[in-house]
Amino acid sequence: MKKLIIGTFLVLMGNIVQAQDCPNLIGPVDGATNIPVDTSITWENIPGVTGYVISLGTAPNGTDIVNQRAVGSVTTYDPPLGLPENTEIFVTITLFFLNLPDITCPSQSFTTGDVTTPPLCTTIRSPLDGTTNVNSASNISWNYAPTATGYRVSMGTSPNGTDVANNVDVGNTLTYNPPADLPASTLLYITITPYNENGAANLCTETTFTTGAAATLPNCTSLITPADGAINVPLTPFLEWNPVPGATGYRLSIGTSPFDQDILENAVFDTNSTFVIDFEPNRTFFVTITPFNAAGEAIGCTQETFSTILGCGPYFDAVTGELVFLNPEIDFPDEVGICLNNGGTTFTSTDVAEGYRWYKIETGGSETLISTSSEVELSELGEYRYEAFNTAAQSGNTVECPTSKNFNVVVSEAPRISTVLVTEQVSGLRLETIVQGVGSYEFALDDINGPYQDSNIFTNVPAGSYTVYVRDKGGCGTDEERVEQDLTLEGFPKFFTPNGDGVNDFWQYIPPVATGEINVSTITIYDRYGKLLAQISPSSRGWDGMVNGRLLPASDYWFKAISLENREIKGNFSLKR
Incomplete structure (x- = not known):
């Protein structure tokens, strides 16, 4: 599984979430090739995830094939129109949570193969063959025909007739919405012919259905109370929705997630209101109301939400679109x-x-x-x-x-600095403070007021003199130590001034005064980015601050020397003009 880090820690309802797994594709696996265009997409199940949302596209994070399709808790998705051939398909899985922000995982991809044959015929999904009393405002729908990239619809009032729809090319879709209502109380004959670039399906079977008397489908409705997005809803609310002219009843579904109907599932009401007993506190509920009459059900009715709160949350804030907690955030040490x-x-x-x-x-x-x-x-x-x-x-x-x-x-006491260890590195000084005492200490550099840090080591400190401060976090006391940085490090000058006045014009290793012996073999010089500028012998005049005849600017430079004992010595110095 892939790890997607969403924070060092998030404290939500007393639970600590340190990292969230993202699922790997199981089939097709990431990077697979020559995949059939009618393949199913399957991924790993992640414990604790409420549901999954899938997007398919022709680029990373793309949505041009499927845009943010919620699939519930299942881990398999069949693209309703198949996939384009010879194309790299990018799959993006989003993890849906009720009490956490959604997490969009990195895209994975596979490549489809070439389609070389025409598609087979499809089957009608609605109205089914032989159905009677079909609403004259109904749409025609059918199942996906593998490898099809489009469909043609013929429909008439006689066998093989086309007087209602004459070989209409509806493109790559699985529904046909006639431009006008179908003739009422009529036996209709319909043929759906899939096609692709290789040709059309051959001799597809004709089916029939009979329309009923003229009737009109009802429109959708919406909640009056609680209003869509309402919060602070009582635990035994009175649900009321707008009445719909022509509706003879309403189907009501309520769930605790967008994918569930675990409170009510298609419960039928002949009025536009009802009481619901004993909702859970601190939950968001998802409501779908579908009006119906003798002609059928309203089409495309959307889901609405409301949140109860007899407690501390989380609850849904309709203004910000976020989950709100009433519990305070706290920050206190362990x-x-x-x-x-x-x-x-x-x-x-x-x-x-x-x-x-x-x-x-x-x-x-x-x-x-x-x-x-x-x-x-x-x-x-x-x-x-x-x-x-x-x-x-x-x-x-x-x-x-x-x-x-x-x-x-725990027991604490005032700190006592034993020493400050100073090490010169290419990137600057490293200061390590050695402290005696029993306590929880923090450290600051050059300012008794801080900022303080928990680590006793400061790195990348420019050359110079400093005061190190150590204080007990419980207020038991503070200690300080002055650090005076030497002008040389094992015989290497801290600066030189190549201005041609004959004084300090070259930077070079200086042997110890006591012995006069040269104890390094090679010296290399770099700029702040690690680029090699020069290599000098310890017995030469030294470096004049030039590279290929070009004067280098006044700045800090770094060196590395190898001693005769094969010890590496690093440090920095300044070129002053």
Whole structure:
């Protein structure tokens, strides 16, 4: 499975989601070739995913073949019109969640093969052969004929007749909407002929159906209450929708996801309202209402939603289109230290919330409340629980929405800097602070007010002198150390001035004064991007700041030297003009 990282962590309803798997294609597999155009697309099942949405296109993330088709929880999809031949097809799977943002996975692809024969005939899906009393406003639909790229429709009032539709080319679609209502109370004969670039299907079977008396399908309706997208809906709501002229009844389906009808499934009502008992709190519900009459059902009625909230969410915000939580977000460390020999230590929450509670977790798991403000004074080691909460007035009640986390209190003391180790590297200085003491410490450079970091190592620091600050996170104290950077590193000057005045015009290794012995073999010089500029011998005059007769600008440059003991020495220096 592919891993799609969606954050270091997301805290949602007390659950921590660290990463989400994306499914691999099972058939055809990613990169497959010569795939039939009528293939089914299958992918791995991912536990915890509410449903899948699939897109197919001729480019990565493309939707020109299939655009964001929701398929529910199944992991197989049959493209309704097949696929184009000799084409690389990109498959994009989107993971649908009710309580998390959707996740669009990286596209995978396969390539279809060549089609060399005409398609076979298709079968009529609606109206079925021999059906009677068919609504005269009905459309004609049929099943996909593998390899077909288009269809022709003939329909008449006699066998092989074409007086209603004369070999109409409807293109690559599976429905035909006659430009006018079909003749009422009439036996009709229909033939669907698939075709592709290799020719048309041969001798397709004619089917028949009989229309009923003239009638009109009802239109769709919409919710009055709760309105589409409504929130804070009571748990026993009164559902009402707009009445539709000519409708004799309504089919009502309600589900807890766009793919389910687990509350009501096509329940029939002869009025435009009903009570629904005991909805779940904190859920979004998906509603479809389809009016019908003797002519049939309304066509293309859309799904609507509303959300209940007797609790803390998530609920759907129709304005932003996002899920909203009433629980506060909290940010408190897993561990804090209290100062030795200093009584209690006060900690203050910076989280935005209506109320706060702090608990001491006793042996055996019981809890003792020790503070109800944003501040708490801690003087004992052990495990604690911090809780922040908001409140909401709902249906005459006040609901509390808390967020909490456990943390540990440990011993802490003022830090004591033993030393600061300074290492020169090509990218600058590396400062490592060695600290003594028991505590949770943080580190800053050159400013006692920070910013502070948890790491005791600073890298890529420009050459110079610095003050390192170390402080205890629990407020037990601060220590500092001044770092004075030497002008040379093992005999390598920190700068030179090649201006032709005869002073310091060359950059070169300087042997130790005590011995006068040259203890390096080769020296190479680079610019800040690692490009090799020069290689000099330690016994030469040195580098004059030029490359191929061209003066290089004043800047910082880097060197690497190899000692006679085969030790690598790295550092940097400045060219000044």
